[in-house]
Amino acid sequence: KAGVTQTPRYLIKTRGQQVTLSCSPISGHRSVSWYQQTPGQGLQFLFEYFSETQRNKGNFPGRFSGRQFSNSRSEMNVSTLELGDSALYLCASSLDTGGKETQYFGPGTRLLVL
Amino acid sequence: GQQLNQSPQSMFIQEGEDVSMNCTSSSIFNTWLWYKQEPGEGPVLLIALYKAGELTSNGRLTAQFGITRKDSFLNISASIPSDVGIYFCAGQLRGIQGAQKLVFGQGTRLTINP
Numbered sequence: 001k002a003g004v005t006q007t008p009r010y011l012i013k014t015r016g017q018q019v020t021l022s023c024s025p026i027s028g029h030r031s032v033s034w035y036q037q038t039p040g041q042g043l044q045f046l047f048e049y050f051s052e053t054q055r056n057k058g059n060f061p062g063r064f065s066g067r068q069f070s071n072s073r074s075e076m077n078v079s080t081l082e083l084g085d086s087a088l089y090l091c092a093s094s095l096d097t098g099g100k101e102t103q104y105f106g107p108g109t110r111l112l113v114l
Numbered sequence: 115g116q117q118l119n120q121s122p123q124s125m126f127i128q129e130g131e132d133v134s135m136n137c138t139s140s141s142i143f144n145t146w147l148w149y150k151q152e153p154g155e156g157p158v159l160l161i162a163l164y165k166a167g168e169l170t171s172n173g174r175l176t177a178q179f180g181i182t183r184k185d186s187f188l189n190i191s192a193s194i195p196s197d198v199g200i201y202f203c204a205g206q207l208r209g210i211q212g213a214q215k216l217v218f219g220q221g222t223r224l225t226i227n228p
Contacts, residue, residue: 004156031214042117043157043202043218056213090156096212100164102147103206103216105156 001027004093004106012112018079021109025072025093031055032074033103034066037088046089049074050096078111086113120203120219127193128227135201135222136187143205146179146186147216152199160201161188190224198226 005024013019025032033056034046045058049068066076072093078085088110092103120137127133137146145164149157161172163179163186170177176189186203203219 006156033214033216035216042220043204043216045215045217048214050212055211056209056215058215092216094214096214100162101145101206101214102159102162103214104159105149107154108156110154 004091004104006089006091006106006109008109009107010110010112012114013081014114015081015083017081018077019081019111020075020077021089021091021111023074023076023091023093023106025074025091026104029093029095029104030072031094031096031101031103032068032072033092033094034074034076035090035092036060037090037108038086043090046076081113083113086111118203118205118217118219120222122222123220124223124225126225126227129193129195131193133190133193133197133224134187135203136185137203137205137219138185139205139217140184141205141207141217142183143217144183144208145206146177147204147206148175148177148186148188149202149204150199151202151221157202193224193226195226195228198224200224 033048048056068074088108090108091106118137148160151157161177168179174191200221204216
């Protein structure tokens with residue numbers, strides 16, 4: 001079974017631009033979560049989507065948004081980029097049957113904001 | 115953002131030595147997870163723990179879910195060069211309507227001298 005895939009793997013943007021990152025979960029997984037990883041703050045939860053609905057949200061400004069499609073694929077968008085948005089953005093998927101769940105991560109998208 | 119207290123932050127050991135790291139929290143978690151991350155990649159799941167007191171092994175790795183549900187440890191026996199990387203603990207929270215969120219420790223960077 002293929003793992004979580006994320007595109008693009010690397011991205012360079014300038015301040016003020018916007019960016020869209022894509023995530024394809026493991027086949028059959030219905031929950032997709034997004035995390036931001038920086039050297040200073042570590043791994044921080046952004047949001048979780050399930051059945052095309054945002055089910056949980058972390059403590060990030062409204063510039064960070066996401067969505068999930070009917071095939072469980074997800075995108076996240078960051079508008080009006082700031083230098084501090086430079087980070088590794090990780091997507092994780094889980095089956096979510098309400099039982100013993102684990103989240104499996106993709107390789108991440110490394111975003112550099114200049 | 116919320117984080118777990120993971121220690122030690124870094125370890126420098128000789129090949130063949132055993133390694134021990136732990137995570138503590140002021141909050142209770144339903145699930146404890148241990149991940150390993152290598153440069154340029156996303157975290158890879160090593161061990162998942164679902165029940166207080168549970169002790170689980172995966173090859174040379176052993177992890178335990180603390181009885182209070184507020185802590186966990188990971189042991190690596192007879193370390194080898196490919197064990198090099200950053201190890202993260204994560205506590206999983208499940209909220210209303212099954213909303214999921216992982217809270218991460220700061221990571222333990224493992225370096226091995228051959």
